[in-house]
Structure formats: C-alpha cells, structure tokens
Amino acid sequence: MVDILHRVGIKSSLDEVYKALSTCEGLAAWWTNNTEGESKVGGVIQFRFSAGGAEIGSFEMKVLELHPAERVLWQVVGGPEEWIGTKISWDLKQDGEYCIVLFKHQGWKEPVEFMHHCSSKWAIFLMSLKSLLETGKGAPNPNDVKIDNWN
Amino acid sequence: MVDILHRVGIKSSLDEVYKALSTCEGLAAWWTNNTEGESKVGGVIQFRFSAGGAEIGSFEMKVLELHPAERVLWQVVGGPEEWIGTKISWDLKQDGEYCIVLFKHQGWKEPVEFMHHCSSKWAIFLMSLKSLLETGKGAPNPNDVKIDNWN
Numbered sequence: 143m144v145d146i147l148h149r150v151g152i153k154s155s156l157d158e159v160y161k162a163l164s165t166c167e168g169l170a171a172w173w174t175n176n177t178e179g180e181s182k183v184g185g186v187i188q189f190r191f192s193a194g195g196a197e198i199g200s201f202e203m204k205v206l207e208l209h210p211a212e213r214v215l216w217q218v219v220g221g222p223e224e225w226i227g228t229k230i231s232w233d234l235k236q237d238g239e240y241c242i243v244l245f246k247h248q249g250w251k252e253p254v255e256f257m258h259h260c261s262s263k264w265a266i267f268l269m270s271l272k273s274l275l276e277t278g279k280g281a282p283n284p285n286d287v288k289i290d291n292w293n
Numbered sequence: 294m295v296d297i298l299h300r301v302g303i304k305s306s307l308d309e310v311y312k313a314l315s316t317c318e319g320l321a322a323w324w325t326n327n328t329e330g331e332s333k334v335g336g337v338i339q340f341r342f343s344a345g346g347a348e349i350g351s352f353e354m355k356v357l358e359l360h361p362a363e364r365v366l367w368q369v370v371g372g373p374e375e376w377i378g379t380k381i382s383w384d385l386k387q388d389g390e391y392c393i394v395l396f397k398h399q400g401w402k403e404p405v406e407f408m409h410h411c412s413s414k415w416a417i418f419l420m421s422l423k424s425l426l427e428t429g430k431g432a433p434n435p436n437d438v439k440i441d442n443w444n
Contacts, residue, residue, distance in 0.1 A: 145295065148416075149409035151441025240442045244409055258300035258395055265299075265416030269440065289420065290302025291391045 146247040146261045150268045151240035154275035156211035159241045162271060163214045163232050172270040172280030183208055186219060191283045193293055201225065224256055241275075243268065259292050297398040297412045301419045302391035305426035307362035310392045313422060314365045314383050323421040323431030334359055337370060342434045344444055352376065375407055392426075394419065410443050 152159055162168035166187065170177040179187035183205055190200040202220030206229070207213060214232040218225040228249040235242050245268060250257050266287045274280030281287055303310055313319035317338065321328040330338035334356055341351040353371030357380070358364060365383040369376040379400040386393050396419060401408050417438045425431030432438055 144298075145404065146298075146412070147295075147404055147409040148413040149406060149441055149443075150413055151443070237442055242441065244406065253296065253298055255300060255395065258298040261297070261412065262299040262301055262416045262419060265413045266420075268413060269417075269438075272440070287420075289423070290300055290393065291388055292300075292302070 144250045144253045144257070146245075146250070146257065146264055148243075148245040148265055148268050150243050150245075150272050151237065152243060152272045152275050153239055154241050156234050156236060156241050158275055159234055159243065159271075160211045160214070162274060164208055164210075170282060172274040172282050173267055174283040174286075176283070181205055181208070187216075188220070191293075193284060198293060203230065222256070224250065224252075224254060243271070256292075259290060262289050263293075295401045295404045295408070297396075297401070297408065297415055299394075299396040299416055299419050301394050301396075301423050302388065303394060303423045303426050304390055305392050307385050307387060307392050309426055310385055310394065310422075311362045311365070313425060315359055315361075321433060323425040323433050324418055325434040325437075327434075332356055332359070338367075339371070342444075344435060349444060354381065373407070375401065375403075375405060394422070407443075410441060413440050414444075 162172060164181055166177045166181055174189050174191050176190040179185060181187055185205050187203045188200060191198050200221060201218060203216035204219045206217050207215035212234055216230045218228050228247060231246045233244040266289060270280040270282060313323060315332055317328045317332055325340050325342050327341040330336060332338055336356050338354045339351060342349050351372060352369060354367035355370045357368050358366035363385055367381045369379050379398060382397045384395040398415060417440060421431040
C-alpha cells in the first residue's frame with residue numbers, strides 16, 4: 143500500500159479552508175466546477191471532469207468524516223479502478239498566519255504510472271485551493287493547469 | 294520506506310529534457326540558480342536555496358547514473374537528515390509529442406510532515422522544468438513558487 147502526501151500553507155482561516163473542502167460550492171471553486179451531491183457524513187459527492195467539452199472522468203466520494211475546521215475524510219466509491227476503496231483525508235491546523243493542509247490519498251495497491259500522475263495533479267489542485275482562498279479565484283476543471291498528456 | 298512519485302509531460306525532445314537534468318546550467322534554470330559541481334557519474338552537485346537573500350538550505354547529490362535521453366539517478370549525500378541516503382530518479386520516455394518524466398524520490402524512512410511538503414514542492418519544481426522547456430523560462434529558487442510557511 144502506497145500513499146500520496148502533500149502539504150500546503152494557506153493564508154486563510156481554518157473555517158474558510160474547511161468550508162472549501164466540505165461544501166459542494168467550495169469544492170466546485172477549486173477542484174471541478176461539475177460537483178454535486180451531499181457533503182454530509184454518509185453522503186456521496188460526484189465530481190466530473192471534462193476537456194474540450196467532453197467528459198474525461200468522474201469520481202464518487204463517500205463522506206466518512208467531517209470535523210469542522212479540522213478534518214475531512216472521504217472514501218472513493220466510484221471512478222478509476224485504481225482509486226476505488228482508497229481514502230482521501232484533509233487535516234487542517236493553524237501555524238502562524240497559515241492554515242496548514244496535510245493531504246493524504248491513501249491505500250493505492252501499486253505505485254503505477256497513473257499514481258505518479260495523480261500525485262502531481264493533486265499538488266496542482268492544492269495550489270488551486272490555495273489560490274481560491276488567498277485571491278478569491280481557483281483553477282477548477284475545466285480550467286485546471288495541465289501537467290501532461292493525461293491532462 | 295515510502296516514496297514521492299510524480300509524472301509530468303513536456304512538449305520537448307528527450308534530449309532537451311535530459312540536458313536540463315544532467316547539466317549544472319540546465320538544473321540552475323529550473324531548480325535553484327545556485328547550482329554547482331560536477332554532473333558526471335561519481336561527481337557531486339551542490340544545490341543551495343535562499344529566501345530574502347539568506348541561505349535556507351542546501352542539498353548535495355552524488356550522481357549514480359546518467360543515461361542520455363533516458364535516465365538520471367542521484368543519491369543524496371548532504372542536506373536535511375531525512376534526505377540523506379534517499380535516491381532521486383528521473384526516467385524519460387516519448388509519448389506522442391510529449392517527453393514523459395517519471396520522477397521518484399525514494400527511500401524516506403517515515404512519512405513525516407516534511408515529506409508532505411517536499412512532495413508538493415517537487416511537483417512545483419517539475420512544473421518549473423516543464424515551463425523552462427516549453428516557454429524558455431523556469432522558476433528556479435529564489436524565484437520559485439511558494440507553497441507554505443516552509444517555502
């Protein structure tokens with residue numbers, strides 16, 4: 143089992159960052175603008191991604207934990223085979239003027255090439271989250287920063 | 294043992310990407326402009342990082358493998374304690390119009406918070422490498438994109 147790990151620091155409050163991770167409106171502003179579902183414990187959120195007007199992928203996350211200003215935990219219940227069953231956690235803490243986000247995408251069975259891609263792409267989306275909170279503007283799909291031929 | 298993995302695709306030739314990874318001049322144009330040493334098998338390259346004019350860290354890499362247009366492998370022989378002994382590899386391959394870079398920073402003893410930071414920061418530097426080759430301009434330290442309070 144191998145994990146993707148990231149850390150970003152955002153000049154924002156824990157409450158604001160939590161809101162961007164725990165509401166469909168918040169998630170749509172930095173990850174993909176096609177976000178719908180119920181962000182409550184036991185609910186499922188669907189994230190759809192497109193390029194050039196065509197859908198290129200989607201993920202379904204079951205919300206396992208929601209601790210305001212502290213932690214969000216999802217389990218992947220729909221999407222690429224390699225993602226199914228993996229868990230994605232977001233832990234927040236204050237450090238000076240920063241809200242520190244510790245991100246983990248845990249439980250990959252193998253360190254496949256697709257995992258390398260997802261690791262880099264998660265970093266890009268975490269920078270989109272940072273930008274949303276610091277400048278008011280994120281870069282969610284379909285306006286996300288492209289990193290390779292897998293988008 | 295845990296690893297940092299990344300994948301980026303660069304619209305450039307294998308030879309040009311290899312040059313940016315295997316010469317001090319190339320490395321200085323996307324990682325840190327304070328790069329010196331000998332990029333040959335058995336040689337050591339020193340990378341120094343600064344912020345606000347003050348040095349904030351340095352890494353020494355021993356070059357273990359240099360395969361033109363294909364692969365570079367370093368071992369960390371100087372720098373933060375968590376980095377010593379770890380290995381950093383860059384594998385290149387052509388996929389359509391892209392040079393695909395598969396990056397691994399292998400052999401971390403523990404998934405410490407610093408590893409989370411380094412994972413995100415490597416993604417940012419890989420995007421700097423991509424930018425250098427696609428636009429002629431990278432963002433090496435001290436002009437690197439900041440991600441958190443650890444820089």
